[in-house]
Amino acid sequence: MSSLAERMVPDQLLFYCRPGFEADVAAEVAANVERLGWQGRAEFIDQSGFVNLVVDDERPANELHRQLAFERLIFARQSLVALPSLQLERDDRLSPILKQVVESGWSFDSIWHETPDTNEGKALAGLIKALTRPLESALRKRGALRRKGGGRRLHLFWMDGDLVQLGMSFPGNRSELPGGIRRLRFPAAAPSRSTLKLEEAWHEFIPREEWDVRLSEGMQAADLGAAPGGWTWQLVARGMHVFAIDNGPMKGDLMATGMVEHLREDGFVWEPPYRLDWLVCDIVDKPARVTAMVQRWLIRRWCREAIFNLKLPMKRRWEEVQRCLALLEEALEDAGVRATLRCRHLYHDREEVTVHVRLLD
Numbered sequence: 001m002s003s004l005a006e007r008m009v010p011d012q013l014l015f016y017c018r019p020g021f022e023a024d025v026a027a028e029v030a031a032n033v034e035r036l037g038w039q040g041r042a043e044f045i046d047q048s049g050f051v052n053l054v055v056d057d058e059r060p061a062n063e064l065h066r067q068l069a070f071e072r073l074i075f076a077r078q079s080l081v082a083l084p085s086l087q088l089e090r091d092d093r094l095s096p097i098l099k100q101v102v103e104s105g106w107s108f109d110s111i112w113h114e115t116p117d118t119n120e121g122k123a124l125a126g127l128i129k130a131l132t133r134p135l136e137s138a139l140r141k142r143g144a145l146r147r148k149g150g151g152r153r154l155h156l157f158w159m160d161g162d163l164v165q166l167g168m169s170f171p172g173n174r175s176e177l178p179g180g181i182r183r184l185r186f187p188a189a190a191p192s193r194s195t196l197k198l199e200e201a202w203h204e205f206i207p208r209e210e211w212d213v214r215l216s217e218g219m220q221a222a223d224l225g226a227a228p229g230g231w232t233w234q235l236v237a238r239g240m241h242v243f244a245i246d247n248g249p250m251k252g253d254l255m256a257t258g259m260v261e262h263l264r265e266d267g268f269v270w271e272p273p274y275r276l277d278w279l280v281c282d283i284v285d286k287p288a289r290v291t292a293m294v295q296r297w298l299i300r301r302w303c304r305e306a307i308f309n310l311k312l313p314m315k316r317r318w319e320e321v322q323r324c325l326a327l328l329e330e331a332l333e334d335a336g337v338r339a340t341l342r343c344r345h346l347y348h349d350r351e352e353v354t355v356h357v358r359l360l361d
Contacts, residue, residue: 008103010061013040013053013068014082014157014167016180017075018345019118024075025051027318029068036067049116050157052082052165062168070173074321074353075345077180078114080155080167088162094135097156097164101144106168108145108152111136114179115158124158181347187237191251192230194282196348199234201307204344205356214305215240220276222303224267224293225283229254235278236260245270268293272302281308291324294357298328299335304359309352321353328357337361 017025026042029051033040039056055061062081070079083104086096113128115121135156139145145154151171158164182203184196206214217239223232227248235242236259244250244260245267254260263270267283279297283290287310294308313320325343332339338360345353 008083008100008105010081010083010104010168011055012082012084013055013061013065014078014080014155014165015051015053015073015076016078016114016116016157017049017051018077018347019047019049019116021075021317021345022046022048022051024318024345026053027316028073028075028322029053031318031322032068032073033064036064038064038067040064047118048159049118049121050159051076065170066173070175071342074343075318077117077347078155078169078175079173080157080169082157082165082167085159085163085165088164090162093131093162093164094138097135097166098138098142100166101139101154102142104166106144106152106154108154108168109148109150111139111145111154111156112178113156113158117179117181120160121158124161127161128158184348187233189253190230190233191228191254193348194230195233197282197309197346197354198231198280198307200346200348201344201354201356202234204346204354205307205342219278220274221278221280222270222272222276224270224279224281226250226262229260231280231282232260235280240278243270243272243276275301276303277305279303279306279308281306283309284311287311287320287324288327291328294355295328295331298332298339298357298359299337301337301359306357307354309349309354311352314351317351325355 015025022044026044030042040053042051042053044051055064065081083100088096115124136145153169155167155169156164157167182200184199186193215238219240221235221240222243224245226232226244227246227250229251232242232244233254236257242260244262245265247264250262290310294306297303310324340358343353343355
C-alpha cells in the first residue's frame with residue numbers, strides 16, 4: 001500500500017437517488033452541510049440518478065460523512081465517501097481502478113458494483129460480471145480486499161462502460177441494500193401495487209425483530225383513503241382489524257375476511273371510536289392538508305404509530321417536505337407530545353415521500 005504522504009484523500013460525497021430527484025438531493029444535502037458548518041457544492045445531471053457533493057473544506061470528507069447521518073436523509077438512497085471519477089480505457093479498465101485504490105490507502109472486506117437506476121445502468125450488468133472476479137483477485141494481492149476490514153465496503157459506481165467512481169461506505173451510516181433499493185415481490189392477492197409502499201415502509205422504519213410486537217395480530221388500525229384496499233390488505237395480512245375509510249369501493253375478497261369495517265366517510269374528518277394502534281394514509285391531496293390531519297390524530301393520541309404519504313409538487317419538493325415536517329414537529333412539541341419522526345423517499349414511492357411517527361407515551 002502507498003505511504004501516508006502519497007495517499008489520495010477523498011474530497012467528495014456520492015449520493016444515489018431516483019432519477020429526476022437530483023435537485024432535491026442537492027437541496028437537502030446543501031441545507032444540511034450549511035447547518036453543520038461545512039463548505040461544499042453539489043453537482044449533478046438531471047435524470048442521472050446520483051449527486052456528487054464536492055467538499056470545499058480543509059477538513060476531510062469522511063468527517064462530514066460521519067456527521068451527515070444517512071438515516072436522517074430523505075431523498076438519498078445511498079451515501080458514500082468518494083474519490084474523483086475515473087475515465088477508463090476499454091482495453092484496460094482494471095489498472096486505473098487498482099491504482100486509485102492503492103493511492104487512497106483504502107482497505108475493505110467487500111466490493112459492490114452498482115449502477116444508476118436507469119436503463120443505461122442496467123445495460124452494464126454483463127461488463128460488471130466480467131470484471132468482478134479479476135478485480136477482486138487483484139485487490140486481494142495488493143492487500144486492499146481483506147477478510148476482516150471492519151465492515152467497510154468498496155462501491156464501484158459504474159456510470160458508463162468507461163466511467164466509474166469509487167466510494168467507501170461504513171456500517172451504521174449507509175444503506176445495506178444494493179443501490180439502496182429494496183425490491184419486494186408484489187403479492188398476487190393484493191388489490192393494488194400501492195400495497196408495496198406500506199410493506200417497504202415497515203421494513204424501513206421498524207426493525208424486523210420488533211414486527212411481532214409492533215405489527216401484531218389483534219391490533220386495531222385505520223386506513224384513511226383506503227380504496228381499493230392495497231394498504232388495508234397489508235394490515236389484514238398481519239392479523240389486524242381495520243377501519244377502512246373511503247367513499248370508494250373496497251375489493252370484495254378483502255371484505256370477505258371479516259377483518260375490515262368499511263366506512264364511506266371523509267378521511268379528513270372521521271374520528272376513531274377509541275385509541276388505535278396504527279394510522280395509515282395514502283390520500284392524494286396537498287401535503288400540508290394531509291400533515292394537518294395526521295397532526296390532529298397524533299396530538300389527540302388517537303393512534304400509537306402512523307405511516308402516511310405526502311404527495312409532492314413538481315418543483316421545490318425538498319422545501320415542501322421540510323416545511324411540512326417542521327410544522328408537524330413544532331406542533332407536537334407545543335402540545336407536549338413526545339415522538340420519533342422519520343421520512344424517506346422509498347423505492348416504491350413515486351412523486352411522494354413516506355413519513356413514520358411513533359408516539360413515546
